[in-house]
Amino acid sequence: MTSRAPLSRKLSAIAESATLKVDAKAKALQAAGRPVISYAAGEPDFATPSFIVDAAAEALQDPKNYRYTPAAGLPVLREAIAAKTLRDSGLEVAPSQVIVTNGGKQSVYQAFQTVVNPGDEVLLPAPYWTTYPEAIALAEGTPVEVFAGADQDYKVTVAQLEAARTDKTTVLVFVSPSNPTGSVYTPEETAEIGRWALEHGIWVVTDEIYQNLTYEGAKAVSIVEAVPELAGQTILVNGVAKTYAMTGWRVGWMVGPADAMKLA
Template structure:
């Protein structure tokens, strides 16, 4: 019997999502009866607002929603996205500049597919969300990490970007507020990066999915609002998952220059076709309706943010920059490494996260998933009581 031909080298090279892997392991341990508290997944613990669910129910009464619809998105949702983009990103766009996608991840994937050619380099500020380098690789590009540590509040500078730029640099990823760090760039920092991109004809892929989750008076100024001229070489990524507790509805979108968006729409027409119509209409209701529930979510995240920062800061050897956005905290835990804990010497944050899960039954994501070792990501999108208990377990573990 002859051997079959090998599987795809490109797909085989993709790394598994570290955040989902940790979350899956935590859920499996919980199913075994262990009292696991997980800070791994970036998923709000709130129910989707009732008005949004009601819009989905109403959509089920219209048989037209059981049919194919335009691959790039329903007109009703595009209209809502146009208004949101004007309101929150300061940019006027047309329906032809929007593609509605199956969640934010598809928007990320299609953005790089639309602008990259083999050998192109993408400057990727680190720490970064785990999907970015894989999506870049799938588009035959190369991710070039540019690291900023806790001393810089995890925000890269123009000088760092310029030092990493080569003749192959095609794009830069810009994320504010950031996953995994919660950092928010100031308007001045955002404008400086936009002007640098303009000067060097570098595309900007700007992920704005956390733009409505900011605290302490911070505002996540869109890069296209900071410097409107950069809009001609910028793709904005967004979705309803985080702000409206709609992770499972799978509705995201991309906004950008009409020619790039046309390429993404053509790709999507062959890849997935239209996003679920009922979910699209629910998303339109979320964007266009009252924002009271979203504001309640944001206030709860703010309360949890202050709690987790205060409690983590009590652990000797842990440095906790205060996040101004999203729902993550990204402590520097290098002070816990190179030491013996529980009779074992721990050198990396992969080892540290494993030790924490085994001994404290707390799931966190190691820094290696987002860049260099030495850090942990904890999502505070979980109930207040569990959030406090989990950190108290860490306090006892590292007392």
């Protein structure tokens, strides 16, 4: 009897989610009665607002919501996301430039699949969310870590990015507020990085899922608001999980140039 053909080497090489692994351990300890406070998953400490729950319950009574929907998302939802993107990120887009995904993690995956080719190098400021390098690897790209420690408030500089850039660099990951450090780039820092990416023709994948969770008067300025000309080479990923405490609802999205969204 011949042996079975092997499973996918690409998928087998992907590491288990460190976030979910630690979160599962914390929940197991809590279930055992241990007084554990978990900082693993990005889980708000408040419930999904009641007006959202009520609207969902009402929608369940409408049979049209049981049918197949457009792959890119409900038109009314894409319109709402376009309006939210203008309000919070300062970027005006058509609903056709919005793709609704099964949570924010899928939008991150699809963003890299859209702009990364085999062998491309992706600049990844560190510390970072553990999903990023795995999603880059699935797109057959190479993550290049650019570390910024506490002495820099965990924020990379243009000088560091330029030192890491090679002729294979095609993408920069930009996250402000940062996951996991919480650092927020100033408008000036954001603009400087955006102008650098624009100058070198580098795509930016900017994860804005924490953009509404800022404190003490801080405002997370979107990189496309700081440098509007960069919109043609930027994909914004976002979702409802953090702002509205809807982590289990699995609603995310990506916004970008029309040609890129056709591929996504």
